[in-house]
Amino acid sequence: IYLKIFLLLRRRGKLAALSIAAMVILVGVPLWWKTTQTYRAWLPVAQINELAKLQLQLSADVEVVFARGTATPEQQKKVPVTQTQDEDHAVDEDTTLRYRHETRYRTATVMEEDALKQPTAAEADLSLHRLSESPCGSLVIYVIPESSSLLPENVNVYIGQRRTALLRIGAQMKVGKTLKQLLAHLEPRVKQILQVMSFSHNDITAALSDRVRFSPDNKESIADSMRAFKSSPGYEITFSLLNPDPKSHRLHWDIEGAVQTYIQPLLTKLSPVANFSLDSQILYYAMLGVNPRYDSSRSAYILNADSLAHVINPVEARLGSNAASSNPVLNFLLYVPDAHHSPLYIHDHKKREVQTNAFHSPRWGGIMVYNVNGFYQTGTNFPVDVNINMAKVMGVFLAQLRLLLGVQSTAPPSSFQVAPCGSSGLADWELDRLMWSRSVENVATATTTITSLAQLLDQIGNIVINDNIAQQVSSAVTSLQLAVAELEVGNLGFALQYSKEAILASEKAFFDPSLLHLLYFPDDQKFAIYIPLFLPMCVPILLSLLKIVSEVRQRRREKQAKKD
Amino acid sequence: MLAILLTDSAGQFFSSGHTNNWAVLVCTSRFWFNYRHVANTLSVYRSVKRLGIPDSHIVLMLADDMACNHRNPKPATVFSHKNMELNVYGDDVEVDYRGYEVTVENFLRVLTGRLPPSTPRSKRLLSDDRSNILIYLTGHGGNGFLKFQDSEEISNVELADAFEQMWQKRRYNELLFIIDTCQGASMYERFYSPNLMALASSQVGEDSLSHQPDLAIGVHLMDRYTFYLLEFLEDIHPASKTNMNDLFKVCPKSQCVSTPGHRTDLFLRDPGSVLITDFFGSVRKIEITMETINLTDPIKQMEENSGNDVQTENNTYVDQLPVSEIIHQKPKQRDWHPPDGFILGLWTLILLVFFKTYGVKHLKHVF
Numbered sequence: 068i069y070l071k072i073f074l075l076l077r078r079r080g081k082l083a084a085l086s087i088a089a090m091v092i093l094v095g096v097p098l099w100w101k102t103t104q105t106y107r108a109w110l111p112v113a114q115i116n117e118l119a120k121l122q123l124q125l126s127a128d129v130e131v132v133f134a135r136g137t138a139t140p141e142q143q144k145k146v147p148v149t150q151t152q153d154e155d156h157a158v159d160e161d162t163t164l165r166y167r168h169e170t171r172y173r174t175a176t177v178m179e180e181d182a183l184k185q186p187t188a189a190e191a192d193l194s195l196h197r198l199s200e201s202p203c204g205s206l207v208i209y210v211i212p213e214s215s216s217l218l219p220e221n222v223n224v225y226i227g228q229r230r231t232a233l234l235r236i237g238a239q240m241k242v243g244k245t246l247k248q249l250l251a252h253l254e255p256r257v258k259q260i261l262q263v264m265s266f267s268h269n270d271i272t273a274a275l276s277d278r279v280r281f282s283p284d285n286k287e288s289i290a291d292s293m294r295a296f297k298s299s300p301g302y303e304i305t306f307s308l309l310n311p312d313p314k315s316h317r318l319h320w321d322i323e324g325a326v327q328t329y330i331q332p333l334l335t336k337l338s339p340v341a342n343f344s345l346d347s348q349i350l351y352y353a354m355l356g357v358n359p360r361y362d363s364s365r366s367a368y369i370l371n372a373d374s375l376a377h378v379i380n381p382v383e384a385r386l387g388s389n390a391a392s393s394n395p396v397l398n399f400l401l402y403v404p405d406a407h408h409s410p411l412y413i414h415d416h417k418k419r420e421v422q423t424n425a426f427h428s429p430r431w432g433g434i435m436v437y438n439v440n441g442f443y444q445t446g447t448n449f450p451v452d453v454n455i456n457m458a459k460v461m462g463v464f465l466a467q468l469r470l471l472l473g474v475q476s477t478a479p480p481s482s483f484q485v486a487p488c489g490s491s492g493l494a495d496w497e498l499d500r501l502m503w504s505r506s507v508e509n510v511a512t513a514t515t516t517i518t519s520l521a522q523l524l525d526q527i528g529n530i531v532i533n534d535n536i537a538q539q540v541s542s543a544v545t546s547l548q549l550a551v552a553e554l555e556v557g558n559l560g561f562a563l564q565y566s567k568e569a570i571l572a573s574e575k576a577f578f579d580p581s582l583l584h585l586l587y588f589p590d591d592q593k594f595a596i597y598i599p600l601f602l603p604m605c606v607p608i609l610l611s612l613l614k615i616v617s618e619v620r621q622r623r624r625e626k627q628a629k630k631d
Numbered sequence: 632m633l634a635i636l637l638t639d640s641a642g643q644f645f646s647s648g649h650t651n652n653w654a655v656l657v658c659t660s661r662f663w664f665n666y667r668h669v670a671n672t673l674s675v676y677r678s679v680k681r682l683g684i685p686d687s688h689i690v691l692m693l694a695d696d697m698a699c700n701h702r703n704p705k706p707a708t709v710f711s712h713k714n715m716e717l718n719v720y721g722d723d724v725e726v727d728y729r730g731y732e733v734t735v736e737n738f739l740r741v742l743t744g745r746l747p748p749s750t751p752r753s754k755r756l757l758s759d760d761r762s763n764i765l766i767y768l769t770g771h772g773g774n775g776f777l778k779f780q781d782s783e784e785i786s787n788v789e790l791a792d793a794f795e796q797m798w799q800k801r802r803y804n805e806l807l808f809i810i811d812t813c814q815g816a817s818m819y820e821r822f823y824s825p826n827l828m829a830l831a832s833s834q835v836g837e838d839s840l841s842h843q844p845d846l847a848i849g850v851h852l853m854d855r856y857t858f859y860l861l862e863f864l865e866d867i868h869p870a871s872k873t874n875m876n877d878l879f880k881v882c883p884k885s886q887c888v889s890t891p892g893h894r895t896d897l898f899l900r901d902p903g904s905v906l907i908t909d910f911f912g913s914v915r916k917i918e919i920t921m922e923t924i925n926l927t928d929p930i931k932q933m934e935e936n937s938g939n940d941v942q943t944e945n946n947t948y949v950d951q952l953p954v955s956e957i958i959h960q961k962p963k964q965r966d967w968h969p970p971d972g973f974i975l976g977l978w979t980l981i982l983l984v985f986f987k988t989y990g991v992k993h994l995k996h997v998f
Contacts, residue, residue: 080988324930375917380683425920430650462923519799
């Protein structure tokens with residue numbers, strides 16, 4: 068009977084061992100796996116990989132209008148006619164560009180002819196603009212006969228303030244009889260105008276610099292790409308008046324009025340591109356940090372170009388900035404030299420006086436030196452009240468602002484005359500160019516951000532991907548696809564808007580604070596953590612299982628032996 | 632006509648492709664006897680400020696406060712040389728991360744830019760693709776790691792990954808990484824992103840030694856490598872043309888006892904053409920403004936009845952320290968973990984079952 072009890076207990080022991088093993092394998096292992104898994108929301112990886120190969124198509128509509136005297140009646144019969152030109156460029160293995168220009172040729176209407184009869188080109192431009200307004204991104208070129216008096220002798224092309232240009236062609240004899248010959252004659256001239264007024268290959272490839280690190284052969288384009296600020300949803304502009312000598316000069320500047328009259332129109336025009344916030348300050352006892360030389364021949368103090376580089380740093384330490392936003396800051400400083408160092412002039416590298424008396428630093432801002440010694444005679448009682456001529460000051464600052472924001476200013480060919488930009492400080496076609504390059508830049512930056520984020524999350528398996536990140540990524544992908552589609556069609560305004568949304572969403576996803584990868588465990592550390600937990604538990608289970616197996620096998624052998 | 636004269640200034644643009652400079656200076660050790668690490672960091676901070684980088688472009692992280700430490704016999708000073716020749720603390724030090732804020736997480740967040748939206752501008756590294764960044768780390772380190780705050784460490788793999796993320800987002804143009812710890816060369820072994828240059832005070836297997844103790848203060852004041860680095864930098868002024876090859880020669884084995892190392896294979900330019908001021912100073916590029924816009928409209932007079940029209944903007948900002956949370960401190964919701972002692976209980980259960988079924992004397996059958 069003791070044997071029976073013994074066997075019963077043995078059996079219970081075996082059952083216990085088996086059930087514990089079963090628990091561990093069936094319940095424990097899945098539970099451990101689930102609880103140590105990181106939560107990763109689904110990302111549209113396929114679409115992201117598609118976007119990695121960027122194929123951009125930029126379309127612009129051009130209208131070429133023949134005024135009276137430029138086309139023969141036979142040629143006029145065949146018009147209106149539309150031509151499409153495609154230009155393909157492969158920038159690198161992942162990026163291809165296609166430029167499409169749809170050119171529509173037609174004859175001028177009666178009202179346009181009247182407008183072209185104005186005495187000067189500027190007035191003609193104004194009255195043409197009153198007739199019809201061209202949509203964003205498109206251009207109208209009016210072809211005027213050689214005999215026209217609108218343009219002076221040596222000028223063949225006049226580029227207006229809005230989206231029109233006047234092109235003068237040679238006499239009809241030279242051009243040709245058929246429409247084809249006329250169009251062939253016009254094509255290179257039109258192309259030249261497009262290089263200046265619409266997007267050019269150099270601008271677009273410069274805008275793609277985030278995707279493509281290329282070395283351009285043009286010195287100017289390197290400097291251009293380094294000078295302008297990168298595309299950002301907002302900028303802060305700060306105007307500072309530096310008065311190192313309040314004992315002698317009491318300066319008054321109507322900054323609010325000046326900003327409202329001169330700067331605000333430009334910023335309002337640029338509002339589809341970015342938001343701007345403005346502030347101003349006056350700093351007293353702020354010195355330049357560089358000692359100017361005294362030049363007795365001109366009886367003035369001189370700052371030469373080499374020492375200008377060291378002017379900015381001591382002043383920058385004193386300039387405040389808005390602690391709340393991380394937008395790039397453009398600083399414009401107006402420095403009024405103290406009475407002992409007046410007048411102060413800036414000389415360029417060739418030792419010539421600079422007319423504007425101002426200089427700027429790429430991606431930082433500009434400084435202008437304003438001499439006030441002409442406003443009072445020596446011997447007057449100090450302090451002297453001085454009213455600063457804001458129109459002159461803002462003229463310089465506005466020019467610097469245009470450069471720093473990337474309003475490209477490649478010099479046009481010599482036979483071109485460009486109208487001075489109007490009171491808003493920016494011509495319409497310049498705005499279009501800026502919008503083209505900004506859209507392309509935004510699309511390029513957003514695609515690199517998204518693809519590198521997807522790559523990063525793929526590589527590091529331990530990062531948690533929350534739902535909001537997945538949502539941001541999806542919305543960035545959608546906006547990018549829409550932006551590329553709008554660029555293809557030629558809707559510049561919508562393309563820019565979608566590209567801005569894409570950039571905001573992609574930056575938000577990439578810089579989300581929860582994506583910090585702190586979960587790197589070297590393999591030996593992983594072993595060190597798990598072995599003391601699981602090994603002591605597993606050893607008895609495994610050994611008892613082995614014992615059970617060996618007993619079963621032994622019994623089977625005994626049974627075999629008994630049978631035989 | 633809009634035309635810009637670039638003939639001479641274009642030459643400046645090619646020597647380096649950067650327009651602004653940033654510096655991230657980190658001291659990772661706390662406690663009074665690690666005085667020398669704080670002095671190291673502050674002396675690099677002082678050189679960098681002297682050569683022109685403004686405070687808004689410097690992120691200074693000090694893990695402990697030595698100047699106002701109870702054990703400092705000369706309060707409000709941190710000296711770098713015995714006989715108290717040079718007070719590197721000065722009177723305009725701006726520390727961005729102090730004390731317990733200096734953690735591996737915060738350091739990586741600063742580098743990669745993944746900071747919460749409420750972080751102020753002075754605590755962020757707002758560099759762009761044209762910034763040259765100087766990163767200086769000092770503290771106690773080992774083969775492949777650097778110790779932060781005596782309780783955590785950053786490994787060289789994490790650092791290399793952080794730099795790769797910076798490169799992916801184009802957050803730097805060129806980066807100079809200097810580390811002054813024991814076995815410092817191991818920290819730059821794993822770098823794989825382009826445009827990185829690294830210097831370390833000692834090779835793997837070597838210890839970086841401190842310079843000299845000051846008997847009045849009672850601790851070692853500086854580490855050897857940084858001491859000679861400071862001496863070298865004191866001779867540099869903003870217009871000097873010394874290049875990186877001279878920096879590699881700082882503190883040879885005879886002075887430093889350990890062998891300083893450097894790594895330049897990932898750097899695109901030749902180190903001989905890289906100026907010290909490209910990283911330690913902040914020399915701006917300048918262009919003369921050649922054109923101006925003719926503005927003829929008179930200034931619009933602002934109307935005087937603006938008092939009625941003044942719109943008060945409701946400023947909103949992210950709740951940094953919501954008062955209700957401070958008052959009603961609720962414990963944070965944490966993930967559920969098995970209760971403590973669960974594993975221990977599990978062992979006990981299993982062992983009990985076995986002892987019961989097989990009996991103690993049969994234990995030898997199991998094992």
